Amino acid sequence: MSGVLLEEVTKRYGEVVGVRDLGLEVREGEFLTLLGPSGCGKTTTLRLIAGFLHPEQGRILVGGRDVTALPPQQRGIGMVFQDYVLFPHLTVEENIGFGLRERGAPRDEIRRRVREMLELVRLPEIGGRLPRELSGGQQQRVALARAVAYAPRLLLMDEPLGALDLKLREAMQIELHRIQRALGMTTIYVTHDQEEAFSLSDRIAVLEGGRLIQVGTPRELYRAPRNQFVAHFVGKINFLRGTVLDGVGPVASVKLEDGHQIRVRAPGPLRPGASVCVAVRPEALRVWAGAPEPQPEAVPGLNRLDGVLERVRYAGNFTHLFIRITENCTLLAEVGGERAELHTGEPVRAGWAPEDTLLWQEGDAS
């Protein structure tokens, strides 16, 4: 039993709220990521769990035990920091063995375990070196080995890849995933990088302004974001505003600000005249040049908007198309491969299916 439970946790810094009424469950063995922009409270949450901070209200349970009042030493955690924070005066071996030594493990046991950890992070040759003699990637792997060496119940990571360059970061994501799976340790991971969160996590908790907005698998967050913030933060998306014309039934009619009428999969009955925000992912858009054949109208129920192709951004395996619909509305479409028939400055038509549309009522708090 080493899941984590946060119950209505609140932490303030003077007047500023770090996190507010945060309730969150992390299951045993799970890789959960706290995702959000800077200042959203994700690091505060991690530090509360670590015991470096103490909440004003609420309880924190690890493995069913209330640890709210315990110091970090007694929480059984392994912590990995953004810029490694290795002990500069100790060798790699001494760094990794630190937790074991503090727990009174016998010398042989420490040596065996340190070697095991170095194998795990694939750095068996560097035990005798000092941290400053290692590269950033190596340091972070040592930091990870140090955190997990004494087999803590819980692994906490605060933007551990933030200080590494892109290529290395991608390689380390794979490593991290492999190591976490190998150890089966409950892991809480903090990042502001959505792609990183997606590639690593079983579940993701999105935070904003010290509040938990949504918890779910990457797929759930992407397919069914609870609000516009989550939709915007998780992947790219096009937002359109409008009012409900007909809100009865599974597919609602919405009149956009520019007068176009579209059909949207409705989450529930909608009051006619209500202001709504609808959204569509760039990859759900299909794009035709000028006078399309077959006519999109021929595809039953497809929404369509006409515009001018403003910019083409070729990215190899996909292409981003920026389509200007009205003065203040540009749609982003992501289409596969190269679309040689589309030319900047020429009219195009964008279409998408009603079931690929997301909808939220304006002023909806949830």
Next chain:
Amino acid sequence: MTTRRRWGLAAVVVAIYAFLLAPFVVLALSSLSGGEAYYISFPPRGLSTRWYLAIPASYLRSFAVSVAIGVASALAAGLLGVAAALGIVRGRYRRKELLKAFFRAPLQIPLVVSGVVFLQFYYVLFGLTGVRLLESFTGLLLAHVFISLPFVVGTVCAVLEKFDRRLEEAAYSLGASRWTTFRRVTLPVIRPGVFAGMLYAFIVSFGNVPVSLFLVGPRLTTLPVDLFYSMEYDFNPSILALSTLVVVFSVLTILLLQRLMGMDVLVRAGAKE
């Protein structure tokens, strides 16, 4: 850089070194003078070590006192200074600058004044309690800690302000108590600053005349005070010889300490290969 500017720079550097080293060169060469003259002869007349052989053994005692006081005040100032710096840097209160200024204060009082104040204080204390600090090791040590403490506080504050406190958090998370963390993580990391401060403390104590002057007596005196009186009342060139030896001793001590402080780094860098 043009050759001309390079030469200009070199000239300035040489001038600075000459300025810094000139007194020592005069001292060392005069001490090697071969003449009979009982005064400072520079440039020396012939070279000889006769004045070195003529150094009275009585100086050995005051030298030992100076070393003992210097080491003791470095240790005491180190201990107090680290504690004070931790309080200043880590404490949660406003007006930290005030506290810093307080610990700097001994530097701003003229040393002679500090000496008189300690003398007066020891008189009063003796009158009130019968505890005799004048002309005692403890009395001298207290005064020397007073004047050398600012140096330790200064250097340790500087390293503590740069210290990454997450190192301590990492240690806590690995199960280390606060004391163990201080001993195994904080102290080793700030050690260069602590050593530098203690080295200053030793030098300040070892060379001090104005404060010691008031607190010593025939039964207990320090080397600099001893030299001071000799120069004033009983000059002979063997004092120059002794002074030269003291300078050499100080330089060697500093080199040795730097070597020792940097030792673990050297050993580990070597182990890598």
